[in-house]
Amino acid sequence: MISISLLLVFSTCKRALKDVKDYYPKVETVSATVLGNGSVRMTGRLLKDGESEVTYYGFCMSKQPIPALDENQISIEKRSTNDFEGLYKGFDKNTKYYFRAWANNEFGYSFGEVIELNSIEADTIAPCTPELDKVNIEGQNIKESYIDVYSREQSDYWMVSGKANSHHDFLFFKDRPVTGSYKVVTSFDEINDYTVLVEIRKNNVDYTLDKDSKVYVKVLKNDRAEVTICKAPFTYVGSPSRNYLTLRMNYYQ
Amino acid sequence: MRYSSLLLFLLLVFSSQAQVMVKVMGFSPTGDLGAIMKKTIGLELGQMGNHLDDEFRLRYGIGFIAMQPRLDTFYKAAKNSSSTGATFTPGYERYEKFFNVYGFGGYDYIRENDKKYKIYPGFDILGGVYSYTLQKKLYNSIDDANNKDIYGGIRLRVGFLYEVTEKLNVHLELGRTYNYLYSPEFFWSGNEIGINIQYYY
Numbered sequence: 001m002i003s004i005s006l007l008l009v010f011s012t013c014k015r016a017l018k019d020v021k022d023y024y025p026k027v028e029t030v031s032a033t034v035l036g037n038g039s040v041r042m043t044g045r046l047l048k049d050g051e052s053e054v055t056y057y058g059f060c061m062s063k064q065p066i067p068a069l070d071e072n073q074i075s076i077e078k079r080s081t082n083d084f085e086g087l088y089k090g091f092d093k094n095t096k097y098y099f100r101a102w103a104n105n106e107f108g109y110s111f112g113e114v115i116e117l118n119s120i121e122a123d124t125i126a127p128c129t130p131e132l133d134k135v136n137i138e139g140q141n142i143k144e145s146y147i148d149v150y151s152r153e154q155s156d157y158w159m160v161s162g163k164a165n166s167h168h169d170f171l172f173f174k175d176r177p178v179t180g181s182y183k184v185v186t187s188f189d190e191i192n193d194y195t196v197l198v199e200i201r202k203n204n205v206d207y208t209l210d211k212d213s214k215v216y217v218k219v220l221k222n223d224r225a226e227v228t229i230c231k232a233p234f235t236y237v238g239s240p241s242r243n244y245l246t247l248r249m250n251y252y253q
Numbered sequence: 254m255r256y257s258s259l260l261l262f263l264l265l266v267f268s269s270q271a272q273v274m275v276k277v278m279g280f281s282p283t284g285d286l287g288a289i290m291k292k293t294i295g296l297e298l299g300q301m302g303n304h305l306d307d308e309f310r311l312r313y314g315i316g317f318i319a320m321q322p323r324l325d326t327f328y329k330a331a332k333n334s335s336s337t338g339a340t341f342t343p344g345y346e347r348y349e350k351f352f353n354v355y356g357f358g359g360y361d362y363i364r365e366n367d368k369k370y371k372i373y374p375g376f377d378i379l380g381g382v383y384s385y386t387l388q389k390k391l392y393n394s395i396d397d398a399n400n401k402d403i404y405g406g407i408r409l410r411v412g413f414l415y416e417v418t419e420k421l422n423v424h425l426e427l428g429r430t431y432n433y434l435y436s437p438e439f440f441w442s443g444n445e446i447g448i449n450i451q452y453y454y
């Protein structure tokens with residue numbers, strides 16, 4: 001009887017945690033990286049769930065040194081991974097911004113360390129000065145006007161298309177592009193907020209701009225933008241030969 | 254005045270029984286309550302039968318436990334769901350003056366032997382009143398409320414008895430309580446370790 005009592009007294013005993021902070025999630029603000037297009041890619045890591053499972057994590061951003069949970073909040077539902085990413089766009093010039101990661105569980109929420117960034121600006125200047133309507137294809141400079149240039153939302157992407165006499169260019173962004181540089185990828189699966197897929201159609205054959213090339217976007221007034229691709233190697237499908245392209249196109253929304 | 258009258262009444266009741274117990278105990282909240290409240294000291298006053306008269310020893314009395322929160326402010330977030338996902342609004346909870354007064358009654362089973370030391374199991378049925386002030390901010394509205402209500406529960410224990418003299422016994426008791434609050438509905442539990450002095454006169 002005594003042993004049964006001892007068992008009852010000490011079993012089902014969920015003792016209080018020694019440190020009250022252990023009830024809460026532990027989260028780390030891993031990095032805040034300024035991308036070429038002037039956006040900031042945040043990465044965070046959930047180190048511990050705490051005493052109950054974390055269901056959401058994310059980031060917050062402010063011009064004040066300690067961003068509050070609801071300031072420019074990015075909220076991400078937790079899946080299998082403890083690493084998470086977010087993207088911030090649209091910063092004022094010459095302004096300091098503060099970022100931090102957060103995570104929430106049943107007991108409450110907690111923050112990672114604050115990361116500050118000063119004067120977040122896009123890498124807006126293309127490292128070449130191509131002449132408008134002049135296209136260098138396969139080593140030949142051709143004066144070639146775009147017959148039709150437009151952009152539109154298409155399927156899951158934002159497409160910029162320019163049609164010239166001898167070729168047709170398609171640029172696929174995830175969303176409507178903002179001023180800055182975008183890294184080129186070669187498959188649709190890789191397109192995200194800071195990458196672009198470029199297809200060049202010439203004589204009914206598709207070329208894809210090589211990976212890690214850059215496309216520069218400069219958003220002008222009146223909803224007009226300029227897209228520049230310079231000295232961009234592209235690969236002819238089925239052939240190892242490489243060519244170079246320099247083009248610049250203006251498009252209107 | 255009201256409390257002193259109650260105390261006087263209880264002393265008279267216990268005096269008539271001439272078997273008084275006073276228990277001082279350390280109370281450690283566990284489970285969800287353990288996340289909010291610190292360990293604390295509790296006090297019990299009551300009547301306890303003589304184990305020499307009956308193997309099933311009756312005890313009853315009153316107890317008091319006051320608790321302090323582990324943090325000044327507990328930060329909580331309110332979830333706002335929409336078709337585009339969920340956002341979280343910051344909020345908080347602040348507890349003050351958490352205490353409870355309870356009555357208890359139960360039995361211990363003590364098998365008599367010729368030693369001065371004895372070990373025994375026991376249980377109590379508990380019923381009491383709790384009170385706490387909770388300031389809560391969620392969804393941009395601040396709610397400042399004094400919560401009072403009744404609760405009930407059970408306590409299991411294992412005790413070690415030492416017969417100091419014929420009239421004086423000292424007990425070391427390890428116990429666990431399980432309680433149910435009616436409003437807001439909440440189960441809470443705690444571990445106890447107490448020194449209990451029993452005196453016959």
